[in-house]
Amino acid sequence: MLKTLRQIRRTGIVTEPMPAPDDALRIRAALERRILGILGRALAVRMVDAGSCNGCELEVHALTNPIYNIEGLGVHFVASPRHADLLLVSGPVTVAMREPLLRVYEATPDPKLVVAIGDCGCDGGIFGCRGPSLGAVANVIPVDVAVPGCPPSPNRLLAGILAALDASAALDVGQEGRGRAE
Amino acid sequence: MTLKTWLAASAPLAEDPAIRYLRVGAEEWRRLAEDVAASGGRLLALWGQDATAGHPAVFAAYHTAAGLWVGELRRDGPESADDPYPGVQDLYPFAGRMQRAIRDLQGLRSTDPDLRPWLRHPPGEAYEFVRVEGDGVHEIPVGPVHAGIIEPGHFRFSVVGEKVLRLEERLGYVHKGIEQRFVEFDALDGCRLAARVSGDSAVAFSWAYCIALESQWRARIPRRALWLRALALELERVANHLGDLGALGNDAGFAFGLAQFSRLKELVLRATETAFGQRYPMDWVVPGGVARDLPAAAAAALDRCLADVVAESAVLRGIYDEHAGVRDRFTGTGTIAPELAARLGLAGLAGRASGQAHDLRADLRYAPYEELRPAVCGAVAGDVAARVAVRFDELLESCRLARRILAGLPAGDSRVAIVPPASDEFGIGAVEGWRGPVLVALATAAGGRIRRCHPHDPSWQNWPAIEHAVIDNIVPDFPLINKSFNLSYSGHDS
Structure with a gap:
């Protein structure tokens, strides 16, 4: 126990500082403001891998490390789409994941945001859109923001989540009637 | 015979x-x-x-x-x-x-009796799971979409109370048709697709692909390039082992471990980016060598980073070893005894934790490992604790190898041009990735088109073993057991 406490003390707080006019950091400061301003509570995110090579998942994981500390900003990854405000979806969507992805989308309460991540989530990427690969996430469910990159860095992912919040503010979050885009 | x-x-x-x-x-x-x-x-x-x-x-x-x-x-x-x-x-x-x-x-059929589809999921066709009958037996279906940030796959548990009687896996959800996709690539470009068979093993797959290509085209690769490839492969092992060690602590209820190890992993990824231009070097191992040489300043930073990782992980290993709760969850959980491991053909890291002392780096001694002489780490208990111990040992060994490479990097070119011969060729490449043996079989046509490419992830060997490892364990230990193998869905489904 003593060793554990000593290690915690020695490590200190490694989360990178908030404000300062640095691009990457400004994203994060702005993100917190948007969350407080629009949702007034934590943003609940559900991650769905719809067919990726697992590279995108590695960088989503990195968001939760103490250096990016996304939970410290109020963004929380949840275990069920029923608890989620935002779906983070990696692609390319495979034939076998089409139905599960549609079900996740249906199970997520309105108003909901969808951020497609990675080159493959944006347009099918290196796997293209043929055979068992259906390509972009937007080919299966409506997408608010697409974050390219192979894989996108944690800061790019944060920027994408922010962009989705901005888009939803402009559209008024309470909008109804966005059906399945098939 | x-x-x-x-x-x-x-x-x-x-x-x-x-x-x-x-x-x-x-x-x-x-x-x-x-x-x-x-x-x-x-x-x-x-x-x-x-x-x-x-x-x-x-x-x-x-x-x-x-x-x-x-x-x-x-x-x-x-x-x-x-x-x-x-x-x-x-x-x-x-x-x-x-x-x-x-x-x-x-469409080629074997004489073995199980004819259920595996990678293809025919629409509207229910998959026939094996049913377990008996008093109080019930099924828990899990997935394909899982609760965490992980890849999709389906697990069907047959349980009595908390105890698992049987687990049956159903994979193939992330089958993207990579083999069909390969034939649309020029052979010199195919390494990019190979690297994305399983993103966490990008270096292992792109290197195995390049060996397959370079050997069939009779290309000689400069020594410096081979050493640099080994550096990237060892860093890939370090990053993945650090991530797993943290996640395993977390799955045992020790969030401190996740915080500490995920921080170390981030430092390694940042040093990797400085060295190779990418946090995950997806496009760095290329036919003929590596995409760009190592900047001198990056080498020094990388060496310092690895020295820190060695020192910090020694402290953390002591904490894991002394933590009663962690030990209790790790020890005796998800055991594959050496005999069973041999029969199942358990490969790679998980195999070495169950007494299967195979490591292609030491067994095949492909360049530059005949010079680097990696030590093969292993254990025999075959439980989660053994897979954790092997990760700790390999983490240290890979840091040692990486630092040795940085200290003794041969001079010369880091890349040479290679050209396709005027004939159809075939070759294979095998590399010991962090998870286990990665193999790429590649057939090229005169002029450099890909005729056929098959990438093989060691997860194929080890997925069936998890069905054995969970028997008689409790359902809540499944995530811990699964994580201790940390197999690739994408690499398997391709």
């Missing part, structure tokens, strides 16, 4: 004396499998091809004490298309799923 008697019938593949290639008939296909098994060898991969690649055939790659063997059984003879080839599931249990995959992808 012993393996030696096959030597006369075989020829070196791509002029490499360590890789024997032989064409066999149906009866020999079976006998070769038996002789390899009897000599203590293991199956590395099994794949098929259809007429689009020239002629229908099935291939098997074996790893024996005498090196690698590739057997080809052509299916363009007088036998009818439905005539099954001899199955080898009784010798190599995990071959069953690979044979099912060959049937899905190439």
Whole structure:
């Protein structure tokens, strides 16, 4: 126990500082403001891998490390789409994941945001859109923001989540009637 | 018969004396499998091809004490298309799923009885899980979408109370048709796709791809490039082991471990980006060498980073070892005893934690590992604790190797131009990735087009073992057991 406490003390707080006019950091400061301003509570995110090579998942994981500390900003990854405000979806969507992805989308309460991540989530990427690969996430469910990159860095992912919040503010979050885009 | 008697019938593949290639008939296909098994060898991969690649055939790659063997059984003879080839599931249990995959992808059927589709999910067709009958038995279906940030797959548990009687996996959800996709690539460009078979093993796959290509095109790669590739491979191992060690602590209820190790992993990824230009070097190992040389300043930073990782992980290992709760969750959980591991063909890191001392870096001594001489780490307990211990040991060993590479990096070019020959060629490349043996089989056409490419992830070997590892464990320990193997869904489904 003593060793554990000593290690915690020695490590200190490694989360990178908030404000300062640095691009990457400004994203994060702005993100917190948007969350407080629009949702007034934590943003609940559900991650769905719809067919990726697992590279995108590695960088989503990195968001939760103490250096990016996304939970410290109020963004929380949840275990069920029923608890989620935002779906983070990696692609390319495979034939076998089409139905599960549609079900996740249906199970997520309105108003909901969808951020497609990675080159493959944006347009099918290196796997293209043929055979068992259906390509972009937007080919299966409506997408608010697409974050390219192979894989996108944690800061790019944060920027994408922010962009989705901005888009939803402009559209008024309470909008109804966005059906399945098939 | 012993393996030696096959030597006369075989020829070196791509002029490499360590890789024997032989064409066999149906009866020999079976006998070769038996002789390899009897000599203590293991199956590395099994794949098929259809007429689009020239002629229908099935291939098997074996790893024996005498090196690698590739057997080809052509299916363009007088036998009818439905005539099954001899199955080898009784010798190599995990071959069953690979044979099912060959049937899905190439339509070639084996004599083994399980004919359920594996990679393909025919729409509207329910998958027939094996039912467990009895008082109080109920099923828990999990997935394909899981609760965490992980890849999709389906697990069907049959349980009584908390105890798992049986687990059956259903994979194939992330099957993207990578093999079909390969033939649309120029061979010089295919390494980019290979790196994305399983993103966490990008260096292992792109390197195995490059070995397959360079050997069949008779290219000589500069020593400096080989050392740099090894540096990237060891850093990939370090990053993945750090991530897993943190996640395993977390799954045992010790969030401190996740915080500490995920921080160390981030530092390694940042140093990797400085060195190779990418946090995950997806496009760095290329035919002929590496995409860019190592900046001198990055080398020094990388060395400092690794020294820190070694020091910090020693402290953390002490904390894990002394933590009663962590020890209790790790010890005796998800056990695969060495005997069972041998029978299942358990590979790579998980195999080494169950007494299977195979490591292609040491066994094949492909360059530059014949100079670097990696130590093979291992344990025999075969439980989560053993897989954690092997990760700690390999983490240190990889840091040592990486620092040795940084200290003794040979001078010279980091890349040479390579050109396709004017003939059809075939070759394989095998690399010990952080998870286990990665194999790429590649056939190119004159001019450099890809005729056929099969990437094989060691997850194929190890997924069936998880079904054994969870028996008699409790359902809440499944995430911990699963994480202790940390297998790739994408690499398996491709």
